Amino acid sequence: MINKLVITSKNEEFLRRIVELSGETITVCEQCGTCSGGCPLVLEMDVTPAEMMRMVQLGQEEVAETRTIWLCASCFSCTVKCPRGLDPSKVAEALRQLSLRKAIDHIDIMNIPADEMDKLPQIALVSAFRKLTG
Ligand code: SF4
Ligand code: SF4
Incomplete structure (x- = not known):
């Protein structure tokens, strides 16, 4: 059917x-x-x-x-x-x-490990925050 x-x-x-x-x-x-x-x-x-x-x-x-x-x-x-x-x-x-x-965010800065944070290009972080936070 x-x-x-x-x-x-x-x-x-x-x-x-x-x-x-x-x-x-x-x-x-x-x-x-x-x-x-x-x-x-x-x-x-x-x-x-x-x-x-x-x-x-x-x-x-x-x-x-x-x-x-x-x-x-x-x-x-x-x-x-x-x-x-x-x-x-x-x-x-x-x-x-x-x-x-x-205001439901899809990224939490506190959950990004410090060693990852050191490696990530700053522009990638800025772009992620623009896209994934309210
Ligand atoms: S949906 Fe379109 S704009 Fe989005 S990643 Fe795929 S090809 Fe690129
Ligand atoms: S018409 Fe455009 S948006 Fe729709 S399926 Fe085709 S390419 Fe994708």
Whole structure:
């Protein structure tokens, strides 16, 4: 039996919010998968960039719990190749904002070992704090 997909008003509201935050017309994604094919981090992700876009189209809020949105490095490989002119990195950023706006950080300086801290380039730390803290 084929289960019928039901889109609720909550799903629609979630999609509307991410469209607003990202500035991307997510509904035009045609699921071609080009973004996933060219993503340098896809093997580390739990959902591919194309799957992330589909989950947002369907208003599936659990997309905000994926590792993918935190792993996206905003390298724009996907953006330059998308046939629909979409930027999945902006969608990932919008999804991160949902968490960061609640002041839920994804990095804790106290948990970085001192020897690691000595080795890390300062610019990497600054960039991580910009991306991963609210
Ligand atoms: S490349 Fe663009 S149209 Fe294709 S799946 Fe990715 S976001 Fe959608
Ligand atoms: S911007 Fe993000 S999703 Fe797009 S190719 Fe780069 S790491 Fe992958």
